[in-house]
Amino acid sequence: MEKIRIELTVNGKQHxxxxxxxxxxxxxxxxxxxxxxxxxxxxxxxxxxxTVLLDDVPVNSCLVLAVQAAGRRVTTIEGLAQGxxxxxxxxxxxxxxxxxxxxxxxGMILSAKALLDRNPDPDAGEIKDALSxxxxxxxxxxxxxxxxxxxxxxxxxx
Amino acid sequence: MTQKFxxxxxxxxxLDAPDKATGRAxxxxxxxxxxLLEGAILQSPHAHARILSIDTSAAEALPGVxxxxxxxxxxxxxxxxxxxxxxxxxxxxxxxxxxxxxVAAVAAEDLDTAMAAxxxxxxxxxxxxxxxxxxxxxxxxxxxxxxxxxxxxxAEVHQEFGDVAAGFxxxxxxxxxxxxxxxxxxAFIEPHRCVAVYDNFGQLTLTSSTQVPxxxxxxxxMVTGIDVGKVRVKKPYVGGGFGPxxxxxPCDIISAFLAIKTGRPVRVAYSRxxxxxxxxxxxxxxxxMKTGFKKDGTIMALDHQCWLxxxxxxxxxxxxxxxxxxxxxxxYKLPNMKYDxxxxxxxxxxxxxxxxxxGVAARACFEQQLDLIAKQLDMDPIExxxxxxxxxxxxxxxxxxxxxxxxxxxxEAVRDGSTxxxxxxxxxxxxxIGMASGFFVSGAGYPIYRSETYHCTxxxxxxxxxxxxxxxxxxxEIGQGSDTAMAMIAAEAIGIPLDRVxxxxxxxxxxxxxxxxxxxxxxxxxxxxxxxxxAVKDRVLTALAEELGIERDRLDMANGLVEISxxxxxxxxxxxxxxxxxxxxxxxxxxxxxxxxEAARIAYLKYGTxxxxxxxxxPVLGGKFKGAAVGTSPAYGCSAQVAEVTxxxxxxxxxxxxxxDAHDCGKAVNLTSVEAQMEGSVSMGLxxxxxxxxxxxxxxxxxxxxxGEYHIPTVLDMPQMSCIVVESGEPNGPFGAKEVGEGAIxxxxxxxxxxxxxxxxxxxxxxxxxxxxxxxxxxxxEQEKD
Numbered sequence: 001m002e003k004i005r006i007e008l009t010v011n012g013k014q015h016x017x018x019x020x021x022x023x024x025x026x027x028x029x030x031x032x033x034x035x036x037x038x039x040x041x042x043x044x045x046x047x048x049x050x051t052v053l054l055d056d057v058p059v060n061s062c063l064v065l066a067v068q069a070a071g072r073r074v075t076t077i078e079g080l081a082q083g084x085x086x087x088x089x090x091x092x093x094x095x096x097x098x099x100x101x102x103x104x105x106x107g108m109i110l111s112a113k114a115l116l117d118r119n120p121d122p123d124a125g126e127i128k129d130a131l132s133x134x135x136x137x138x139x140x141x142x143x144x145x146x147x148x149x150x151x152x153x154x155x156x157x158x
Numbered sequence: 159m160t161q162k163f164x165x166x167x168x169x170x171x172x173l174d175a176p177d178k179a180t181g182r183a184x185x186x187x188x189x190x191x192x193x194l195l196e197g198a199i200l201q202s203p204h205a206h207a208r209i210l211s212i213d214t215s216a217a218e219a220l221p222g223v224x225x226x227x228x229x230x231x232x233x234x235x236x237x238x239x240x241x242x243x244x245x246x247x248x249x250x251x252x253x254x255x256x257x258x259x260x261v262a263a264v265a266a267e268d269l270d271t272a273m274a275a276x277x278x279x280x281x282x283x284x285x286x287x288x289x290x291x292x293x294x295x296x297x298x299x300x301x302x303x304x305x306x307x308x309x310x311x312x313a314e315v316h317q318e319f320g321d322v323a324a325g326f327x328x329x330x331x332x333x334x335x336x337x338x339x340x341x342x343x344x345a346f347i348e349p350h351r352c353v354a355v356y357d358n359f360g361q362l363t364l365t366s367s368t369q370v371p372x373x374x375x376x377x378x379x380m381v382t383g384i385d386v387g388k389v390r391v392k393k394p395y396v397g398g399g400f401g402p403x404x405x406x407x408p409c410d411i412i413s414a415f416l417a418i419k420t421g422r423p424v425r426v427a428y429s430r431x432x433x434x435x436x437x438x439x440x441x442x443x444x445x446x447m448k449t450g451f452k453k454d455g456t457i458m459a460l461d462h463q464c465w466l467x468x469x470x471x472x473x474x475x476x477x478x479x480x481x482x483x484x485x486x487x488x489x490y491k492l493p494n495m496k497y498d499x500x501x502x503x504x505x506x507x508x509x510x511x512x513x514x515x516x517g518v519a520a521r522a523c524f525e526q527q528l529d530l531i532a533k534q535l536d537m538d539p540i541e542x543x544x545x546x547x548x549x550x551x552x553x554x555x556x557x558x559x560x561x562x563x564x565x566x567x568x569x570e571a572v573r574d575g576s577t578x579x580x581x582x583x584x585x586x587x588x589x590x591i592g593m594a595s596g597f598f599v600s601g602a603g604y605p606i607y608r609s610e611t612y613h614c615t616x617x618x619x620x621x622x623x624x625x626x627x628x629x630x631x632x633x634x635e636i637g638q639g640s641d642t643a644m645a646m647i648a649a650e651a652i653g654i655p656l657d658r659v660x661x662x663x664x665x666x667x668x669x670x671x672x673x674x675x676x677x678x679x680x681x682x683x684x685x686x687x688x689x690x691x692x693a694v695k696d697r698v699l700t701a702l703a704e705e706l707g708i709e710r711d712r713l714d715m716a717n718g719l720v721e722i723s724x725x726x727x728x729x730x731x732x733x734x735x736x737x738x739x740x741x742x743x744x745x746x747x748x749x750x751x752x753x754x755x756e757a758a759r760i761a762y763l764k765y766g767t768x769x770x771x772x773x774x775x776x777p778v779l780g781g782k783f784k785g786a787a788v789g790t791s792p793a794y795g796c797s798a799q800v801a802e803v804t805x806x807x808x809x810x811x812x813x814x815x816x817x818x819d820a821h822d823c824g825k826a827v828n829l830t831s832v833e834a835q836m837e838g839s840v841s842m843g844l845x846x847x848x849x850x851x852x853x854x855x856x857x858x859x860x861x862x863x864x865x866g867e868y869h870i871p872t873v874l875d876m877p878q879m880s881c882i883v884v885e886s887g888e889p890n891g892p893f894g895a896k897e898v899g900e901g902a903i904x905x906x907x908x909x910x911x912x913x914x915x916x917x918x919x920x921x922x923x924x925x926x927x928x929x930x931x932x933x934x935x936x937x938x939x940e941q942e943k944d
Contacts, residue, residue: 030187030188034190035181036181036184036187036188037180037181037182038181039185039347039348039397040187041347041348041349041397041430041865042430042864042865042866043429043430044430044864044866045866046430046864046865046866047347047430047865049347076181077179077180077181078180078181080180081180086176086179086180090176090179090180091179093175093179094171094172094175094176094179095171096830097169097171097172097175097830097831097833097834099172099174099175099178099179100398100637100638100639100834100838101346101347101348101395101396101397101398101636101637102174102175102177102178102179102183102395102397102637103185103346103347103348103397103398103637104347105178105179106181109179128873128874129874131873132872132873132874133872134873135345135347135865135870135872136347136873137344137345137346137347137398137400137838137841137842137870138398138637138834138838139834139837139838139841140837140838140839140840140841140871140876140879141841141871141872141873141876142837142876142878142879143830143833143834143837144873145873
């Protein structure tokens with residue numbers, strides 16, 4: 001299969017890549033760029049664990065072809081912390097015990113970030129709507145929702 | 159418990175959380191293996207068929223294919239979970255027994271090539287008649303799935319404790335109820351995967367997404383014939399398990415054979431569909447319970463029958479069929495109990511263990527029946543339960559000993575926490591409130607294979623610089639928080655802050671640990687960790703006492719500082735010695751107490767590397783009857799929940815509005831993690847109650863093998879949960895701790911069922927509680943009235 005040259009901006013860094021037309025964004029991130037924080041639980045868009053932000057909008061990166069992301073901005077879980085300083089959502093997830101096996105966590109955090117970036121003061125219902133595409137089998141979600149509420153409050157104060 | 163703790167009982171953030179929040183945590187697929195081959199498994203398309211021939215020549219000829227293997231290339235050895243029922247082969251030999259049975263495997267340069275090679279393997283089948291349900295499998299003249307088991311009964315149990323006939327004779331009310339659940343899927347978010355590496359030393363190393371490195375090591379050693387000392391199993395971070403990852407899988411075994419054959423690392427990874435085909439999750443149970451009561455609500459006798467639809471192989475099924483009976487003997491005083499259970503082979507994927515194991519559907523049936531009896535007796539269901547509960551010191555009719563049991567406290571906590579008295583019988587039409595209790599082992603009393611092995615060993619090494627300790631354990635962190643709990647127990651036992659403890663786990667090279675199943679880790683590995691920590695502390699303080707020329711028993715350690723009883727001791731020489739060794743360092747110990755760092759350094763200078771070890775195995779437990787081992791445990795957890803629901807009487811749609819949940823975990827090592835287990839249990843129980851069901855077509859193919867079509871709870875399905883942690887102080891647990899991981903799921907389904915009954919007056923006897931079932935029951939009730 002003939003490969004296609006694309007430019008991709010991932011976590012602020014520009015990459016020139018040669019990708020097969022059927023290669024997914026998730027595969028490109030995980031295998032070509034070794035950004036393995038993006039997880040794959042189903043590869044068909046059901047579980048949400050591969051969620052990344054494409055131009056600030058959460059997408060299942062297993063359902064986006066790498067060529068579709070050409071010329072666009074991608075944010076992965078590796079792009080949230082500033083050095084050793086964690087993003088407030090990451091910090092809140094840790095403090096609230098909202099992480100168990102952790103496999104859904106990167107996608108969950110990115111869905112939450114997309115929400116808080118466009119709606120800094122969401123109510124619980126809005127948080128649940130925003131996270132409804134991210135499956136978690138461990139937590140029962142309550143501590144995750146509490147963490148996002150707490151992160152929103154902290155970000156609002158800063 | 160009056161003991162004062164510095165680390166235990168806190169809400170310390172989990173050690174693994176920062177890595178998991180930043181994407182740095184590595185799961186199997188995130189680890190790079192140079193020169194990796196991708197493996198793929200050819201699985202049976204038929205539920206039951208004879209294999210007439212297998213032709214792999216075209217697959218072998220495909221460029222990029224490194225190896226193709228079938229049963230001809232591997233030993234003809236049987237394996238499984240329980241040695242009493244080793245009924246699996248590495249690949250199907252004469253016939254396939256379910257859609258998904260392993261027939262052949264390929265290793266290739268990439269996954270596309272491996273998948274293309276699978277297409278080129280020609281298998282000729284003679285399709286055989288199949289059986290998909292218990293009734294079909296038990297019918298006269300039914301096709302036989304395993305020749306060794308004519309009649310398709312995989313395992314049966316017949317037990318009687320006390321005198322059931324006499325118990326019924328003394329009963330005023332006798333009720334019989336029937337209950338059916340559905341096959342559930344584990345639905346952990348990371349599918350099973352394994353990478354096998356066979357090196358030039360003849361050592362096989364597996365990196366596997368497993369709950370049980372120890373059992374995988376034993377099984378893989380057994381089937382490959384490699385000395386068990388040369389098989390190492392490492393578990394990196396694991397994306398959930400819940401039971402179905404508690405045994406060696408074809409990913410583990412086939413990757414091993416492919417790696418041995420090719421001399422290269424081989425990865426075998428299940429797709430989501432293959433997770434459903436492998437299954438090993440919750441059985442479908444049909445329970446019939448006949449129970450006798452006195453007019454005052456005293457439970458007199460239970461006559462219980464259960465049929466388990468098991469699938470094509472045993473997996474954990476023997477334990478499951480025993481658990482389905484034995485766990486009903488508590489937490490209520492039940493003097494007479496008869497149990498007959500049958501686990502039946504069918505041509506479907508094998509069921510195994512899942513959170514709560516065999517006890518979940520049985521508990522749902524029994525707790526629903528208790529509510530129906532309470533109604534007949536015009537008693538409050540909570541009163542009925544409080545009247546019958548056991549307390550610490552009680553022993554069940556099948557010899558399960560309650561060393562601690564905060565059952566009363568749990569029931570009262572949810573009663574008060576939910577304001578039950580204000581609500582029960584006072585809610586508007588369509589609203590309901592219901593409660594149920596739960597009970598579970600805190601670690602299986604015996605290993606799966608017969609052995610006198612320790613269930614776990616732990617080593618703690620003091621780093622030579624003295625600053626930190628390193629805990630080495632084979633325990634399996636699969637998301638439940640065991641790494642953090644063990645680090646906290648080590649810190650408490652040694653008397654140092656948590657940030658002085660480092661921990662590595664989940665590797666058979668670090669010691670024996672039976673793994674993450676039967677809610678065993680906190681109590682068992684906790685015991686071994688505590689013992690190792692106390693050994694370290696003693697060694698360090700003994701060295702210090704010698705150095706200071708005082709008696710050992712004058713010294714203790716807390717929060718990383720040495721406490722000296724009696725007259726003050728001049729330790730300035732010791733401190734000077736330490737500081738001289740660390741010229742140029744800026745963080746010299748100061749203050750009027752010797753630090754752990756100084757003391758540990760002194761110990762190293764005296765003895766060399768300081769190491770403490772710990773071990774644990776339970777004492778001999780249980781009765782002498784057949785199957786007495788299943789259900790035994792050094793301790794038992796218990797729980798109670800109140801569910802509040804809204805039922806749309808027009809559509810039958812049930813919404814769970816809230817769950818008030820209390821669990822007796824003995825002593826919370828980490829309060830946040832205990833709540834996290836409680837909340838996670840509620841979600842898995844709610845899924846099973848409300849919508850989870852693996853569905854099959856009439857050819858034995860899974861119809862909903864995806865997380866889109868198999869519905870697990872999303873955030874929108876979850877009610878408000880209020881968790882109340884009850885601490886009864888378990889004498890057999892480390893620092894008083896016992897289980898929370900599985901017992902917490904027990905009350906969820908029956909609490910919801912009882913709330914639905916409260917809201918509607920109808921009894922739902924088959925899960926899941928779909929709108930169709932509720933509506934049908936409502937209509938039937940309506941017709942009865944007419």
